[in-house]
Amino acid sequence: MALKSVTVRAVQALAPGESIWDADHKEAVRGFGARRQRDAVAYVIKYRAHGRQRFYTIGPHGSRWTPEKARREAKRLLGLVADGEDPADEKAQAALQAADTLRRIADEYLKHARKKQKPRSYAETERHLLIDWKPLHSVSVFNIRRRDIAARLAEIAETQGAVAAGRARAALSAMFNWAIREGLDIAANPVIGTNRPGGAQGA
Template identity: 70%
Template sequence: MAVSSITIRAVQALEPGETIWDADHREAVRGFGVRRQRDQATYVLKYRVFGRQRFVTIGPHGAPWTPELARKEAKRLLGLVANGKDPADEKAKARLQAADTLRVIADQYLRNAKQRLKPRTYSEVERYLLVSWKPLNPISVFQINRRHISARIADIASGHGTVSAARARTALSSMFNWAIREGLDIPANPVLGTNRPAQPGSRERVLSDTELSAIWRACGDDDYGRIVRLLILTGQRRDEVGGMQWAELDTVSGLWTLPSARTKNRREPPLPLVPAALTLLPHRRTGRDFLFGDGPRRSGDPHRGFSSWSKSKTALDARIAEALGESLPHWTIHDLRRSASTMMADRLGVLPHIVEAILNHVSGHRAGVAGVYNRARYATEMREALQRWAQYVAALPAQKLGKVAA
């Protein structure tokens, strides 16, 4: 062990196993040293805290560490000692924080979320955290700030729209709130205080008779075509029909009972299926729990409902455009539900509480036990309304959009 001025020449001359402690010039720092172990020279600091001698590694010689920069770092660390802090503990804490990257915490959060979220919701949250926020995935959650988040939200909005940006922001905020509750010593949720992207108001699109007829007639005799027609006839939600299971059906009585875990409001609605709907049900396939889906041929998983929504919707739109000679104005699968409820009320005169019962809406005084009781009591009225609605759909004329507009 030698005591002399630590210079680049002195560091380069070190032999394996040798150590130099800083001395012999006005900038010397007590306890600052450099030692070579095998081929690597490393800058270190020796100090005492609470009566104990401690060592902390500053870094290996080479970019960025030179004798001058390492000496300045040694002074900074000694300043921590003077304030009653232990640099070794601070450095260990920094290493732990650096290991807690956004990707690491997101994976932990997703494992927890998978147990409590519906499959579709979980899939969306996973996509936002691992895809939308991918540029921030390597950064420690302790270093992510509002500027990081605001800039990324702007990029998402520019590339994918404000709705996706707002949902990505919500997913990240939920993850940070969870991480803080799990004990990560993050001062505050960095998403809070960032601007929320402006979102469009709730959609109000109700399809015309001609549009509804065009969609019905363009449906093929495949899983997606049957699903879309069932959505029109029943007014139910996309994933409720796409995830329909044989165990939920009583084809003798013509009732479909959704388990509470698969409904938005956690209620089990027995829905009458009229003959037109029953004819759309596929033949039961051995080893399949679900009526619709990719099946064992593609996924190898018999416990999977329909998932090819985007590709199938694009193909349906193409068939509609070919049949009509022009594309249908933008529409979504959820428009079928809104159109069914509106037309049943406006065209057929179905009473509002019967429409709500069909859609499994629970509002105001219909909440609670009374809502469940009313649904059972209205079973006959629901079946009659759905039968009239099926007849109305079957009678829709095939017309060109241009002819109707004229």
């Protein structure tokens, strides 16, 4: 382990298993470093949380993460630590949210809807969620925005008509309301506030 400025030259000079920790300049961030494991170099921070020393990987050295960008991110993360938060917990939560895609939540909602809706209504709900909203299936429900929904509604209205788009909108809104009641910490139903197909505004 060496204490020295984390620079591109210093990072590239690391041998497998070696690490450096930021020091020796006015912008140095204590706890920020870089380490090489095999062929890859990763920017990391070390800190104490819950009474234990922990390591958190910011990201690999490369096109996104330069020493300067990684140092700024390290400063932000260590600020969270100073406020009593644990970046590792934040990362785990983000991973869980990423796994909650629209398709996954739609599948869970459809199990509920099958028990509550009449067969004809359920078939329509299933069609809207699994076919009409398929372009958003891979997106986390935490990342779907009103603009995403409005754009897709416009596409449905153009290809299938305003009535079909309105029903697709209602099915998605019902799914989000159910998901929120199930405990998903979504700030708000993103369907609310989008225009109803045909030009009217509505919830």
